[in-house]
Amino acid sequence: xxxxxxxxxxxxxxxxxxxxxxxxxxxxxxxxxxxxxxxxxxxxxxxxxxxxxxxxxxxxxxxxxxxxxxxxxxxxxx
Amino acid sequence: xxxxxxxxxxxxxxxxxxxxxxxxxxxxxxxxxxxxxxxxxxxxxxxxxxxxxxxxxxxxxxxxxxxxxxxxxxxxxxxxxxxxxxxxxxxxxxxxxxxxxxxxxxxxxxxxxxxxxxxxxxxxxxxxxxxxxxxxxxxxxxxxxxxxxxxxxxxxxxxxxxxxxxxxxxxxxxxxxxxxxxxxxxxxxxxxxxxxxxxxxxxxxxxxxxxxxxxxxxxxxxxxxxxxxxxxxxxxxxxxxxxxxxxxxxxxxxxxxxxxxxxxxxxxxxxxxxxxxxxxxxxxxxxxxxxxxxxxxxxxxxxxxxxxxxxxxxxxxxxxxxxxxxxxxxxxxxxxxxxxxxxxxxxxxxxxxxxxxxxxxxxxxxxxxxxxxxxxxxxxxxxxxxxxxxxxxxx
Numbered sequence: 001x002x003x004x005x006x007x008x009x010x011x012x013x014x015x016x017x018x019x020x021x022x023x024x025x026x027x028x029x030x031x032x033x034x035x036x037x038x039x040x041x042x043x044x045x046x047x048x049x050x051x052x053x054x055x056x057x058x059x060x061x062x063x064x065x066x067x068x069x070x071x072x073x074x075x076x077x078x
Numbered sequence: 079x080x081x082x083x084x085x086x087x088x089x090x091x092x093x094x095x096x097x098x099x100x101x102x103x104x105x106x107x108x109x110x111x112x113x114x115x116x117x118x119x120x121x122x123x124x125x126x127x128x129x130x131x132x133x134x135x136x137x138x139x140x141x142x143x144x145x146x147x148x149x150x151x152x153x154x155x156x157x158x159x160x161x162x163x164x165x166x167x168x169x170x171x172x173x174x175x176x177x178x179x180x181x182x183x184x185x186x187x188x189x190x191x192x193x194x195x196x197x198x199x200x201x202x203x204x205x206x207x208x209x210x211x212x213x214x215x216x217x218x219x220x221x222x223x224x225x226x227x228x229x230x231x232x233x234x235x236x237x238x239x240x241x242x243x244x245x246x247x248x249x250x251x252x253x254x255x256x257x258x259x260x261x262x263x264x265x266x267x268x269x270x271x272x273x274x275x276x277x278x279x280x281x282x283x284x285x286x287x288x289x290x291x292x293x294x295x296x297x298x299x300x301x302x303x304x305x306x307x308x309x310x311x312x313x314x315x316x317x318x319x320x321x322x323x324x325x326x327x328x329x330x331x332x333x334x335x336x337x338x339x340x341x342x343x344x345x346x347x348x349x350x351x352x353x354x355x356x357x358x359x360x361x362x363x364x365x366x367x368x369x370x371x372x373x374x375x376x377x378x379x380x381x382x383x384x385x386x387x388x389x390x391x392x393x394x395x396x397x398x399x400x401x402x403x404x405x406x407x408x409x410x411x412x413x414x415x416x417x418x419x420x421x422x423x424x425x426x427x428x429x430x431x432x433x434x435x436x437x438x439x440x441x442x443x444x445x446x447x448x449x450x451x452x453x454x455x456x457x458x459x460x461x462x463x464x465x466x467x468x469x470x471x472x473x
Binding site: 008009010013016017019020023024030033034037040041044045047048050051052054055056057058059060061062064067068069071074076077 | 239
């Protein structure tokens, strides 16, 4: 699937919900439902892997220079 | 040596008081005692602290303008000017405003601000914005040190590491805090693309949380482009910031939980969708297979093979019927034949011979002799009896 890597988690999850909804409605040809099914499985796996692999990025807004924000990485002190 | 009258010196002292700018415009804090509301409508009392006392008067015209009048023992802050009461030669404090000190005063200020902002619509429920379901970037306005930021980051990391976090650090208590908090909120709005924001501070005393009751903070929250979740102090603390925020969370941790979805829930939802998809597909395929089988059965009924089978069966049936009928007929014939046999037997000459009759036949022709004219003298004849024949010659 071309361009799939561009999907955000949000997009993938919402598309997955839409696929399930369409399949539930049942008003589809077998070919349509097979291709939706494949798409849905792909999206479900994509969502799962995105959730599993995510690592949070935390930065700190320390100032503004020339109208642009200055961000530094931030780590909370234990 | 110059000698002054009592009045002269009293006037002089009064002038000294009234020419001193500090004494003409000041706030004094103390505890109220000897409180008297006179028949004329004026109020007299003494303000005191551990070391000193100050006589105070509040003229009737000022009494009417006060939102609050103290009782003995109240800690109050009064505003006014100090001057001299010439008739008595004593100085006193002419009060024009009186309010509760400490928490009491703060409470009154808070109430006034709350009413004002309420009238302006800063707390209106119809203005509250929904939080994004899957925020991509979460802004956090709080102190970069302390438990609140740690708790918030910990929860955001645990629940939804997909979102980026931008901390906009600020002081959260003291005089400098309100403008800093307001600026931190504005900076996130102006210079980052956060789509939701947490404004938080850990638990503390009423005074420590006071910055979140500041009008500047309230207006910055109100002006925020993105929804704001407040999480100030503990569950029982309510600040103006909480009232303006789109969503109020009882604590900083709770604010973080409201800001993002929980990945474990999302994961289980995704898995449910996954399972549902598979089930749907299996159902769909089973359904389709059933349809196909129905059509196949229908097709089979119209196939040539079925026709042949049907003809064959019908032929079989006919054969069977034919056969049955033929058998019946054969049986009938058989019985007729047997009957005729019996009749034939009854007609057989042997039976006649057995009874003692004889049959004569010509030896030459073999013909049975039934008349005398058939034979002449000297002709050979055969005489048949029951067990054979004898030969004779006619005389």
